[in-house]
Amino acid sequence: MNANELTIAAARDALRKREISAVDLTMACLTAIDAGDALNAFVHKTPEIALDQARAADERLKGEAPDLCGIPLGIKDLFCTKGVPSQAASGILKGFKPEYESTVTSKLFDAGAVMLGKLNMDEFAMGSSNETSVYGNAVNPWKVDDRKLTPGGSSGGSAAAVAADLCLGATGTDTGGSIRQPAAFTGITGIKPTYGRVSRWGIVAFASSLDQAGPMTKSVRDAAILLQAMSGHDPKDSTSADIPVPDFEAALTGDIRGKKIGIPKEYRMDGMPAEIDALWAQGIAMMKDAGAEIVDISLPHTKYALPTYYVIAPAEASSNLARYDGVRYGHRAKLAAGDGITDMYEKTRAEGFGPEVQRRIMVGTYVLSAGFYDAYYNRARKVRALIKRDFEQVFAAGVDAILTPATPSSAFGLGEMANADPVEMYLNDVFTVTVNLAGLPGVSVPVGLDSKGLPLGLQLIGRPWDEAGLLNHAHVLERAAGFVAKPAKWW
Amino acid sequence: MSIDIATAAKVAKLARIRVEEDQLPKLAEQLSGILGFMEQLNEVNVDGIEPMVSVTPMRLVRRKDAVTDGNIQAQVLKNAPDAREGFFAVPKVVE
Numbered sequence: 001m002n003a004n005e006l007t008i009a010a011a012r013d014a015l016r017k018r019e020i021s022a023v024d025l026t027m028a029c030l031t032a033i034d035a036g037d038a039l040n041a042f043v044h045k046t047p048e049i050a051l052d053q054a055r056a057a058d059e060r061l062k063g064e065a066p067d068l069c070g071i072p073l074g075i076k077d078l079f080c081t082k083g084v085p086s087q088a089a090s091g092i093l094k095g096f097k098p099e100y101e102s103t104v105t106s107k108l109f110d111a112g113a114v115m116l117g118k119l120n121m122d123e124f125a126m127g128s129s130n131e132t133s134v135y136g137n138a139v140n141p142w143k144v145d146d147r148k149l150t151p152g153g154s155s156g157g158s159a160a161a162v163a164a165d166l167c168l169g170a171t172g173t174d175t176g177g178s179i180r181q182p183a184a185f186t187g188i189t190g191i192k193p194t195y196g197r198v199s200r201w202g203i204v205a206f207a208s209s210l211d212q213a214g215p216m217t218k219s220v221r222d223a224a225i226l227l228q229a230m231s232g233h234d235p236k237d238s239t240s241a242d243i244p245v246p247d248f249e250a251a252l253t254g255d256i257r258g259k260k261i262g263i264p265k266e267y268r269m270d271g272m273p274a275e276i277d278a279l280w281a282q283g284i285a286m287m288k289d290a291g292a293e294i295v296d297i298s299l300p301h302t303k304y305a306l307p308t309y310y311v312i313a314p315a316e317a318s319s320n321l322a323r324y325d326g327v328r329y330g331h332r333a334k335l336a337a338g339d340g341i342t343d344m345y346e347k348t349r350a351e352g353f354g355p356e357v358q359r360r361i362m363v364g365t366y367v368l369s370a371g372f373y374d375a376y377y378n379r380a381r382k383v384r385a386l387i388k389r390d391f392e393q394v395f396a397a398g399v400d401a402i403l404t405p406a407t408p409s410s411a412f413g414l415g416e417m418a419n420a421d422p423v424e425m426y427l428n429d430v431f432t433v434t435v436n437l438a439g440l441p442g443v444s445v446p447v448g449l450d451s452k453g454l455p456l457g458l459q460l461i462g463r464p465w466d467e468a469g470l471l472n473h474a475h476v477l478e479r480a481a482g483f484v485a486k487p488a489k490w491w
Numbered sequence: 492m493s494i495d496i497a498t499a500a501k502v503a504k505l506a507r508i509r510v511e512e513d514q515l516p517k518l519a520e521q522l523s524g525i526l527g528f529m530e531q532l533n534e535v536n537v538d539g540i541e542p543m544v545s546v547t548p549m550r551l552v553r554r555k556d557a558v559t560d561g562n563i564q565a566q567v568l569k570n571a572p573d574a575r576e577g578f579f580a581v582p583k584v585v586e
Contacts, residue, residue, distance in 0.1 A: 099566040195546050209546060238551050307529045318506065325507070327579050332572035341582050346509035358508050362518070363525050365506040366494075376529060381542030383535050388546065422521060423528045439546030464547065 003028035005165045008071050008222040015061055015070045022061065022070030025168075026054035026114050029072040033116060033166045038491040041151075041161040043077060043135045044085045044118040053114040060112055068229050069112030074161045074170040077118045078125055079105050079213075080202040084115075088204040089133040090123045092352025093330040102202025103234045104171060104213050111229045116167050120157025123354045124321065125178055125206045128428035129417060130156025132356045140186055140411050141487040144453045147413040152182030152428075158216045159186040163487060169217040169226050173203060175210045176309050177432025180444035183216055184406035184457030187446040187485060189223045189478070190216040191471070194464050195439035196241035198227075199234030207316035208239075210309075210436040220445065220475045224248035227467065243465065251468035252475045257291030259473070262399040266302035267431060269408065275450045276405045283403055283447055283458040286480035287473075297399060299390040304383050305434040310426060311367050311380035312437075317357075318364025324352060359422065388438040395463050401473045404431050406444040406457035431459060441467045443474045447481040455485065494522040 003025045006014065014020045030047050050072065057070035080086045080098035087093040101109070109115070120138040122130055129150040130138045138156040140149040141164035151160040155172035159182035162170050172179040174192035183190030191214045198213045205211065215226035228249065233242040263284060268277070288294050326332035326348030333347035353361065367376035394402070408430055417425050435442035441464070444457040458477065462470030494502075499519035503510040510518055545551075568574040573581070 096570050099563075099569055196549065235552075235554070239545075239547075239549070241547065241549065242552075301535070304532060304535055307531045310525065311529055311532070322507075326572060327581055328567075329570035330572070335582060339582060341584050342507070344582055345507040346504075349507055350509040353508065358506075358510075359518075359521060359525070361508065362499075362502045362506050363522060366498075366502045366522065366526070367529075369502070369505060376526075376532075378542050379532050379535075379537060380529075381544075382537035382540040383532055384546075385540050385543040386535065386537070388543065421524055423524060426528075437546075 022054040022057035066111040072114040074167040103199035122154035125154035149411040152185035154178035177429040183444040185411040187455030191443040199237040201236040205320040207313040262297035314360040314364035402461040406459040410454035
């Protein structure tokens with residue numbers, strides 16, 4: 001086994017037993033990254049920073065050191081990293097090198113983590129296939145025929161890098177499923193925490209009321225370790241919660257006897273592939289075998305989650321992305337003689353934003369415009385309140401966690417959705433988006449392979465602030481599923 | 492709600508994104524499709540429901556109205572496409 005294939009938990013132990021050094025571990029990842037260019041997962045490599053951090057970690061490991069000390073990670077391009085390109089996979093931020101460090105990456109580096117580089121993603125995290133990236137799409141390491149498959153999106157580079165063992169873990173962000181869907185498509189674990197658990201400061205904003213960062217890892221234990229380091233109150237993010245962060249790893253007892261697992265009937269969609277349904281049934285049986293009580297529940301407003309999301313997210317995006325005007329950072333269009341400032345804005349934004357981002361900004365502009373604000377935006381915010389209430393009622397009735405499919409299919413081929421209606425692509429988020437709208441924690445766990453041999457995941461949804469309990473449920477599911485398959489190396 | 496070409500042009504203008512004339516029909520069609528998808532929300536009874544302001548019941552914290560940062564002009568201007576004499580430079584705004 002090569003060192004880059006280790007889990008975070010295993011590497012943590014090996015580093016402490018002096019079985020490996022942080023420098024050797026980092027070198028193993030850097031070698032794997034260079035050999036993995038065909039995956040297009042890492043879009044800005046930072047080997048010098050990585051080796052500096054690894055050397056410092058080796059020094060620190062001579063004494064007491066945090067869990068993440070010497071652990072090599074990939075960082076999604078959405079996180080601002082000081083002096084390192086941070087482009088949100090957009091042309092409009094070409095050349096942007098932040099003068100500051102995001103809170104999440106600061107915390108990781110303070111804990112001794114090593115940054116290997118920046119990871120591919122959909123532009124401004126808007127997409128479900130990583131195909132809207134200015135860097136070109138990342139590629140799923142899973143492959144069953146001559147087609148190249150999407151790693152999902154928006155955190156597609158993070159998912160591909162972790163699944164292909166280019167790094168031990170990665171950061172992702174999730175606005176409507178952008179951690180959980182790519183995790184499911186690549187056979188890894190990804191958790192979106194409760195809104196407010198992780199600081200958003202220094203993460204390029206997409207939809208501020210929905211965005212949360214979280215870990216993407218090779219195991220549930222690794223997710224617990226990485227989430228621990230990412231979480232906590234940050235005075236620089238006014239929506240960050242000032243509440244204690246429990247010990248997530250200690251919560252992995254494997255005991256869920258007597259817990260109530262809700263199965264929402266509305267998630268049984270028309271036309272859902274039989275394999276997804278079968279996987280879900282397997283997951284239910286696994287939780288039952290572990291001693292949980294299975295209860296049928298109803299979340300009546302589920303079908304309205306996607307249209308609600310596709311009003312609210314573009315509305316917030318249109319406001320957030322107004323800052324890209326060609327004045328303070330990033331791209332500015334070449335101007336013709338006599339062009340005024342409005343020409344500069346319009347040309348810069350037309351050149352800098354890709355088609356999907358432009359479309360969402362314009363949808364957002366429309367739903368917020370005078371005369372339509374009530375009909376679209378305010379109505380969507382009311383339906384959002386109802387979606388959240390559905391969950392509150394279920395939790396009030398004693399449900400501890402909710403089990404659902406993570407995605408409506410396994411990974412699809414790159415380019416296969418090129419001529420599809422934008423709305424068809426949005427359907428990828430059908431099982432995940434409710435969780436963002438309600439601000440809840442959700443985790444995707446790999447559970448099996450479909451008949452083609454591609455990974456499929458299930459999603460567990462937890463009570464607000466109960467990531468600890470949620471991760472324990474995920475741990476039980478992971479253990480019962482025993483998912484150990486790895487993609488065959490073709491790259 | 493169907494978006495006509497004039498509305499698409501107006502939205503593009505409001506969003507400060509230049510869309511060439513020949514691209515407007517396609518844009519109008521795509522926006523119509525997306526907005527059509529949103530029409531489903533009209534089926535929901537939202538009588539008496541307050542629009543959500545914050546997903547977690549939290550009061551936005553306030554801090555002391557004091558300067559906490561500053562004197563970093565060079566850093567602020569570092570990424571500017573055009574910065575001169577300590578300012579962001581833009582095309583002439585006032586005639």
